[in-house]
Amino acid sequence: MTSYEQILSPYTLPNGAALKNRLLMAPMTTCSGYFDGTVSQELVEYYRARAGSVGAIIVECCFIDPLGPAFPGAIGIDNDKKVAGLAKIANAIKAEGSKAILQIYHGGRMVDPLLIGGRTPVAPSALAAPREGAATPSMLSNDEVSALIAQFGDAVRRAIQAGFDGVEIHGANTYLIQQFFSPNSNQRKDEWGGSRENRARFPLAVLDITHRMARQYADDAFIIGYRFSPEELEVPGIRFDDTLFLLEKLAACGLDYLHFSIGTSLRASIINTSDPTPLIKKYVERRSQTLAQIPIMGVGGVVNMTDVQCGLDNGYDLMAVGRACIAYPDWTARIARGETLELFIDSTQQEALKIPEPLWRFSLVEAMIRDLSMTAAKFKPGVFVEKVQDDAHELTISVSLETDRLTDIELSAGPLDDVEFTSSFSEIRSRILNANTPHVDAISGATSQSEAVKKAVVKAMAKSSKARREEEGNDADAAKSYDVVVIGSGGAGLAAAIQAHDDGASVLIVEKMPTLGGNTLKASAGMNAAETRFQRARGIEDSKELFYQESLKGGHNKNNPQLLRRFVMNAPLAIEWLADRGIMLNDITTTGGMSIDRTHRPRDGSAVGGYLISGLVRNVTRRGIDVMLETSVEEILRQDGEVCGVRLLTDEQDELTIEAKNVIVATGGFSANSEMVVKYRPDLAGFVTTNHKGATGGGIALLERIGAGTVDMGEIQIHPTVEQSNSYLISESIRGGGAILVNQQGARFFNEMETRDKVSAAIIALEEKYAWIVFDEQVRAKNKAADEYIARGLVTSASSPRALAEKVGFESDVFLATLERYNDFVGRQCDEDFGRTTALRSPVNAGPFYAIQIAPGVHHTMGGVTINARTEVLDRANQPLTGAWAAGEVVGGIHGGNRIGGNAVADIIIFGILAGHHAAERANRLAISPTRRAG
Template sequence: MDLNNVLNTALCFPKGKTVKNRLLMAPMTTCSGFYDGSVPQDLVEYYGKRAQGLGAVIVECCFIEPLGPAFPGALGIDSDKKIPGLARIASAIKQQDALAILQIYHGGRMVEPELIGGKTPVAPSAVAAAREGATTPRELSCQEIDVLITKFGDAVNRAIKAGFDGVEIHGANTYLIQQFFSPHSNRREDHWGGDREKRSRFPLAVLDIAHQMADRAEANDFIIGYRFSPEEMEKPGITFQDSLYLLEKLAQRGLDYVHFSVGHWSRSSIIDLTDHTPLITRYRQAISPSSSLAKVPVIGVGGIVNRSDVDQALAAGYDLLAVGKACIVYPDWCQRLHSGQTLTLEMESTQREALSIPEPLWYFSLVDAMIRDVQNVGKKFKAGVYHEKVEAEALKLIIDVQLDTDRITDIRLQPDSSLDVDFTQTFEQLRTRMLVANSPYVDAIAGATTQSEALKKAVSRALSTSTKHWAEDCGVDPASLEHYDVIVIGSGGAGLAAAINAHDLGAKVVVVERMPTIGGNTLKASVGMNAAQTFYQQKKGIEDTKACFYEETLKGGKFKNNPDLLQQFVERAPDAINWLAQQDIVLSDITITGGMSIDRTHRPADRSAVGGFLISGLVKNLTQRHIEVLLDTKADNIEFHQGKVSGVRVIDEYGESRVLQTKAVIVATGGFSANTKMVEHYRPELTGFVTTNHKGATGSGITLLQNLGAATVDMAEIQIHPTVEQKSAYLISESIRGGGAILVSQAGVRFCNEMETRDKVSAQIIGLAEKSAWIVFDEQVRSQNKAADEYIAKGFVVQGESIDDLATQIGMDPSVLTQTLDTFNQAVRQQQDLQFGRTTALRHPLDKGPFYAIKIAPGVHHTMGGIAISTQAQVLDTHNHPLQGIWAAGEVVGGIHGANRIGGNAVADIIIFGLLAGEQAANWVKTV
């Protein structure tokens, strides 16, 4: 069928309604509804403008009851109050001579509790989705299921009243209807669960009631379609044969169309990677001409942009095509197609209002990735497909990276029968993140970090190769591409903050990282970021002063802190918190750490570990700015002649050396806790201690700067952290003790003030006969600290339903541990700890089971000593003179923390001095 026929050939649905051509707008989440799911006017304009020329518009999914929204800004059809707003959308579409179809759904277990007032989401069974941090839902009762079916019927009735020509029942995207059919999410043994036939009953019941509502309203030609996800990656999960079974059952009850939910119309199986047959081909081959399903039109979706896409998708066997992103970028897409234009999915950042795109949709990740301003484009690529090896542990495979001149257009796995489903799921998730970000610098997939980093590294190599080819074709000297204003060495929190700030002040920046991953030791940070007199403290009614913060940090550092650096640190801390918030890295929850008297440790609102949250947010900002990162690249030497920086000599993973030209260098390589010889040199008594640091914390930046004559301070000041799980060397966050936990010896008794500074608590543990201790806490502490769930998942935690049960499991006398807790709980009630003088984190009695314990002992955690710097983060030589053009920030620096670092001060340090170094370096470049 040629394009003219596509645009002019009508199709009659089984119930009689006619669509004027074969092109539809796909249902796409806009996140643009009001807080209660009602319709704003800009959304009416958005749909009305895009309906022109199309046969129909399928409006984004609307939740059918208040527990149903699966994302912020979702539209609702859960009450009659929603009818007028939805009617405006239907009317705007129909004014363009297009059919208006409304998708209806319930999110089920995919609903986040915060979207429904903190309530627990519902599902067929109490089985959490197979994704990181998924909430375990509440199983629906049979009575509730009957009510939900009625609510789907009410939604259909409201859609009819709003003037829609039909509804699309959303049985895809792992939402509730799919959950009932899935063997992964439906483990019921009653009428609604069991074998494939029983799991079909809920979607069939929803279809039946939709027909009943249409019949009752005498809407004889009212369209009823069904969207489905052909397969699930979960084990057990829905197979393609399962989907065909369900669709045939639905077709026998009466369907106007079925709608594939896939990322691209030509997608093949995500389960059997050896079978490259498009699913639409398998679908057509599997359907008997005499079956009910053979009479039902099929909608394809995904990757429909240009005329060639339309031709190929229709030739593959689809009857209708749903167009997604192309309709966002081009409201007049049909007309452009008809005129023969070749289109690319790109928009100028100034075009939002002209394109009638609601603001929440504009900032949605998939749309944001299509916004490309010439001045913001990063490196140039030679378009083509680049093959790269991915090697990680037992994983060895080839990927194809397809590039356009300025972006990644696709990442594909070459066929490999040895790959398992779990890895395929990891690949698909990471592929999506990289395509959306147009960058390999994205968050790794939880539980598959090593594989994720290997994939990201391979994509990064493809980009570098392509850029070199582009330079060769254009006659550009590749060395000229590697001239930067500022080179940042190290990609932890300090380095990333410095790079972003320097970029925003006009500098061309590159980050050099010798490890294969971004994040450094910051990824291991857990508790939070200290700051006094912040907006978030004021909002919570916490009275604090910078003077108090200064004095407590000075005391904690045993009065060895550099007073000028400490003053700079304290003064700039609130602004650093605000800067992070401006980058959408919000640390709004507040707790306390040892050595502090006031809650001033800022952490994420969900109380998760600060490190991963911080790096994730900084990397997103790095990617948005197209700041280049060179991974697996060692900074071997800073070229420094006649008092000036001229470049940095680097060595890549293949051993090749080259010089990156620059005027300014920021060193943010971290401390030396993972350098056993260096630690033992300065502190022989720490021989044999485990370290909480990542293996890259070897002090390489200190050596690099010492070679230029830089001075060092406080090198023997090495902090051991009191609470480290010894088998894994994993740090147990101070937030657990700050949340109310206690430390007990193997005898079952407390032995110290748990909220003293780290050096003192560590000394008390080392002084025990067993040289280890147990952190003991209850369900209240666990529920308020997300890190505790991580420790449980890693197998560090012993759990007991009662105190006696816990004591027995960890080899203590139950009566002694009970007495210890009773005494502590009485101290909490009286807010007076007579035993050890603890005055902070006496939050609540430890009396709510279950009870938990983690065995810990001290480990090397932080090196307070390092390079000497000025209050402007300039590196100082042994004569206290600045090395022109060189700055340092983070744990590579000494002097700020004195003889002992307070928990929460390291994260503050890296952001405060990272920002300062970035600012100073960018300003310096403008003057030389």
């Protein structure tokens, strides 16, 4: 790869976010905000002009507290009113194709009292900055320190709400975060000062709350960077050893990049002036393996491509460009064309270069100069009172609405004296109000309560919208019209809705259950795909052809070849489709039937389903896609042989007719319909199911009524590892992570990584009809799903194998011998007993040790309606039913006689995207030529 190719090729950050190249625009003070820190339009246009060819723009530092601005014209993120203006900057940058990252800071003792109305600045200690005329700050109390950390968290939340792709924590330039770490500015004697460890607590706390806000409000693609100054001249002051200590601590907590803050990228030490070695070279030589995983960014003195290459040659991964981007808004495009640039600005070009007047007069810019526009109203304002039920209580909830937003949610009746209940209510209330939508993640441990509150808000919003339409003289019951109606809100339905919207269609999602997510919420293992960039980053060599052959073999060669080929070819594109929408599946494991690690899951090893639905729902919400919950589809309407709408029944028993050019059915399978299961497979009578109660096959019946054909209805998969007392699926990723299966005596009895049908048959063949999945702390630590099983009380644990055997009734000698023999196989990577060839990851020898009793349960119905590779539903003569599309488990033929673990999640996303695209494409054709009826 040439130097140009290396610099200009896409670069993947640790969280999976992809920059289009290794070049970023550095954060530079413009002094162009209004007096109160709000954003001016000229500042928006300044950033818009510089976006596009550069990988990302790091927007100038934004103060998080009214006492934090360190210079005139600084922009702020200190209250919610600032979000709208900052969103204009983020949108302008992203619209041009660059990532938008916002730098956040507090000036601390560097703040001039004149900038904060004559008030006294604050700092870790009451020590003035070593500069002429500096004010002596007030020392922050412990409570004030905690409050500031919370304010940094609020700033991160606002940055997310404004649409930024990430934040850069400004721990440099002698501002507050650096002041806490510096022995010069921090001479406290409490837990926030004194030792180097204590002085590091504040920056670590800011990083921790940044992660917490990102987990709660952002996509997994949200970028978190940290800027640092490596040394201080003062005595005492920060030295390079101190900086490495702090950076190692930060890296251990997780960062997506680090940003050197020095005047020139190859600057040597300002302390040891006799050593000319650039600090970046010292950094590269001394950093740990953990720190080496974090990309490092250089800045300073970068004007031409040779400067960039020099930086990369010395150890930087990314390069930030400052003044050159001011002088040349299209700087990246220019150097990509091979131009050699001089750092100057034509004095006549201020307007053309979109440089705000305050920045034009800023000293660094002046030295380069040479003479040569809210969401439309949709609610009727008022308070709407709704009664809903959670698992244990009837709740009365008051929902306040303005014309365009939720303003309050109050619990008017319910267990008001239950502290735990009211605490979780407060949290779900906060999530809904902050997001201005009920489609947010439920509170862990309070799912039923969360869903009840969300349901109340949905009902209130629907009533308010209807009241508004009536007030405006519109017929609230008149038939609405959409380009695409999506039936079902699991992964396939949500992906279809998002893609259809992005292709220009108006979209409605109809869901019969009270919440979005469908059966996808129960998915655990991951999403299979071959030849992805995440595999390449790990050095995993895979091929689509091998993926095809293994899926065909796993399906007993009964798969529809046309659908399976489309599935395999589109899988890596679907991984990227998700990544482009902030849903990163960049950790990789394997499942039974796969010979290579190709099961993509969240980077923390958590179950894929909840993570996937959270990300898809965020995307639905951002797009303003209409959603109707607790609404069943009674009939798909047709006219002249083409779909023309749907007839609905709401939870209020209101009948509605919706006109639609296309209907996408994504209602899932029928595993929860025991009568239907037994109809096709009498041998499965009495089996529990892992599916949610909405998986009843309703979509198949709807499509059959308009003539759809079906295929493979008797192909029903049972999953081998289901905890029977509550039908809870134990993810295949546990076995893929290195777990084993043993019988009640404590002996292995089969290859754990065989296909699900074969493992299930082996368990059923045991005398006891059940087995135990056994794993150790190494497996648990890499599979977050295991923590959920432990929290739910499904797991028996013990400090040693012998103690575990005693707890669950294994024959101790047999179990100990089993582990010894299996661990030997792992060491030799050869399973002589059962031929296991995958996921021999590590010996089962690190306590604590865990066991879960499992047996098979009905898990997936491979049969369903027939479609073609465009996802058009086919009639019994294999002809398209015009305007009817289907995706996900409602469809048959893709998986044949047995589904490979990880293929279902891929199926729903791949074919959901295709259905959304083709339905929107048809709607667009009809809009251009309304009389043309085409499939």
